[in-house]
Amino acid sequence: MIRPIIHDEAFLQLPSETALPQDLSVAQDLLDTLAANTERCVGLAANMIGVSKRIIAIDNDGNFLAMLNPEILRRSDPYEAEEACLSLEGTRKTKRYRSIKVQYQTTAMQTRIKTFTDFTAQIIQHEIDHCNGIII
Template identity: 40%
Template sequence: MIKDIVRDKDFLSQVAEPATADDAEVGQDLVDTMGSIEGCACLAANQIGSTKAVIAYEENGRVHVMYNPKLVAYMQPFPAVESCLSLEEQSPVQRFNLIRVSYQVLADGKLQNRTKKFSGWTAEIIQHAIDHTKGVLV
């Protein structure tokens, strides 16, 4: 279901709760909502009103959903300036060009563990979305 974007900073500053296999709807809502917003690169569940640790990001025209994503390794820091659907202004922030992320995917009704490396733009938007799960706004 397409949801409204949350801009309440108190709500967005809360650390997300662990997601479970019962949170499939949150993942679907992220996909639906991203699809409704032109140029939306990533979205975290708290931006659509859920307190769970779920994010979505776009890569090569496809939207991917991660449950309980965590940055487990990061290299090559660089300064970035990012905008956010939940904020009016752009913000300077340090990102890493190479990252490894542990996360879960929902398959056959169960959460399954994955680890994957990302670089460049995709790495940057995933870091932005993971920050949202920690209650951090850029």
Template identity: 35%
Template sequence: MSEILEVIQLGHPVLRSQAHNVDNIHSHQVQSLIDNLLMTVIAANGVGIAAPQVAVRDRLFIVASRPIPRYPNAPQMEPTAMINPQILAHSTELVPGWEGCLSIPGIRGLVPRYQAIEVQYSDRTGKLHKQELTDFVARIFQHELDHLDGIVFIDRLQSNKDLITEQEYQKLHPV
């Protein structure tokens, strides 16, 4: 049975560690983790979550773009488990965008990310996917991939002046 997991917060050592490749996608442990991450990202009102955010050092994350209060203009997509993901190619253009993180609540940062990326990952059945992602979904992928390498969005800021509280962000960018 699936459960909502605790999302660890900035300062927990797993958030700053390298995740390990998933060798047995079909194992009960990995399939259960996927189900739990799917429940957790929805319950936490997120658009993505990586295994390290629940203190698991596996190279696995969920991309679950959909309109939510924090991201009302997010495109709707089926939540997708991405296992052993990687970026194969990317655009040269970096585009700044406001990001938040379930592990750093109440803060947003203006983070430069590639506008378009070509990615590869395995899904929960073990099928290998190659696809191009753009805009907001590309941003989610890059944000979650960083978690697998022990990087959080505040590490990508060009300046500390690019930080803002969620409360001030909502005042400056009303829906």
């Protein structure tokens, strides 16, 4: 189901709760909402659709991927990026890393550890920030 995008910064600044198997419909809603906004968006976090759970959806080089409870295990090669956000106005500068190692759960609740680089890594960092209540 395509959900409306939340713009309430007070809500977006609240850290999200651990995602559980009963939250899988939220992951599908994120994927649907991301697909409906592909012309202006490359990633979403659950709090951006009004659900305070640690779930993100990203465009991974043309393939949409939902990640539950993502955590960055390792970062390398820092740089300064300028990012926009569907929930916020304008662009902002922030520190990102070109390579990150992430542990997450799939929609089958299987744990995965994968290294992401470049723009995909930047997207994931932005969405994990949302899960942590960090607004760029």
